[in-house]
Amino acid sequence: MFEFLFKRQGGKSGEGRGAQADGPGSGAGGANAPSAGTGTGAAGAAANTRKREQQAEQLKSLGGDEMRAVEFILHADFSELRLAAAEHLHSREALERVHTAMRNLDRRVAKLTQARLDALRHHDAELARGQAVLDSAQALEGDAHLTPNQVADLDRKWSVIKAPELAEAFAAVRARLGTRLETQVQLQRAMIDRLAALRRLETAGLNAAELAASLERMGQEQEAALAAPEHASLPRALVAEFAAEHARLHASLATLEQAGAALAAREALLAEWQAQPPAELHADNLRKAWQKLPAPPADVAAAAAAALQARFDALLASLPQPVRKREPAPVTHAPGAAHGGRQKGPDAGHTPAPDHPESEGTADGRHAAGPARPPKAPTRASST
DSSP: OOHHHHHHHHHHHHHHHHHHHHOTTOHHHHHHHHHHHHHHHHHHHHHHHHHHHHHHHHHHTOTTOHHHHHHHHHHOSOHHHHHHHHTTOOSHHHHHHHHHHHTTTOHHHHHHHHHHHHHHHHHHHHHHHHHHHHHHHHHHHTOTTOOHHHHHHHHHHHTTOOOHHHHHHHHHHHHHHHHHHHHHHHHHHHHHHHHHHHHHGGGTTOOHHHHHHHHHHHHHHHHHHHTSTTGGGSOHHHHHHHHHHHHHHHHTHHHHHHHHHHHHHHHHHHHHHHHSOGGGOOHHHHHHHHHHSOOOOTTSSHHHHHHHHHHHHHHHHHSOOOOOOOOOOOOOOOHHHHTTOOOOSTTTTOOOOOSSOOEEEOTTSOEEEOOOOOOOOOOOOOOO
16 A cells, blocks of 8 residues: 555665765766656656545445445555445444454544444344343233233333334333233222222112112122233232122121011001091001011111101001090998998898798708798998
8 A cells, every 4th residue: 555655765765876876976867866756756646646536436336335345445545435435334244344454454444343333232232131121021911910010110121221123012012011000900990989889788778679689780790800801900808808798788688678578567557557547547456566567677777667657656646536434433431331330220130031042841850942032121221
């Protein structure tokens, strides 16, 4: 590449040696030496110019072809042309080949290729990290126990990675994970609302049929939730609490049915009594019939039982009250009679005959029945 320099130096040294050999007397040779050196330098400069122009034309014709650019750089004689050709290099193989050849020859080309190789290595490292995060995201898709914390950690790792080649694949996986998280949230909210509705059934005042229908519907909803793909996200405490409350309410259906039957019997009897004329009803009979009815459980349908009792009391109050007969005044006796004194008068001291007929004795000692004598009427004691 620097052959023209060596040629000029050789020419000058040759001319110097010739001048020294001729000595001071050779005036003609000394006068022709400068003109010969000038001609040789001009010829070398013209040759370099033509060579530069030719290589510049070759550079323009590369058209982004890396292999031709590599060959051009390895055989080019001018640094600025090599640097311009190095701009066409992007692949790892081409950059490594040129960097190895230019490392000790052209510092600018070596620096450019080294920077691009470092960028490629960094990009490869980013791709490796991005692929690892993408693999983790794809593994989470098959995890039945997906949690929001896992997805948040995945997003944090991806945010510091520059891998445009993997961005589309990661976005698709992340969208599916987001859909799963949204499904989990909806499932958990439905579970909380269903448990709250189950707790309100006890105080809703439902009859046995309505309570049974509500329990059946909620039980089916709970079974569907437990069979959903994201059922593992449901809190175990809520699932256990729902099962216990549902079983307790289902067990209370028998008591509620008993209370419903008792209330229905009282309602029917009240309706029957209210349909009759009040004059045909007797309060005591109504009370006895009401007391014979089965009483509803005290802890179930207390309000309905109280309402029926109020209606019964109103019915009793509307009945006509019976008229009570006056009792006769007590008879006052004389003081003597009251104290058991003796009777005075003609019949005093007379003993009344016995009620049985008197019998007379016969000659043979037997008693013969005689005609019955009527008893004497007792004499009334005279008052003193």
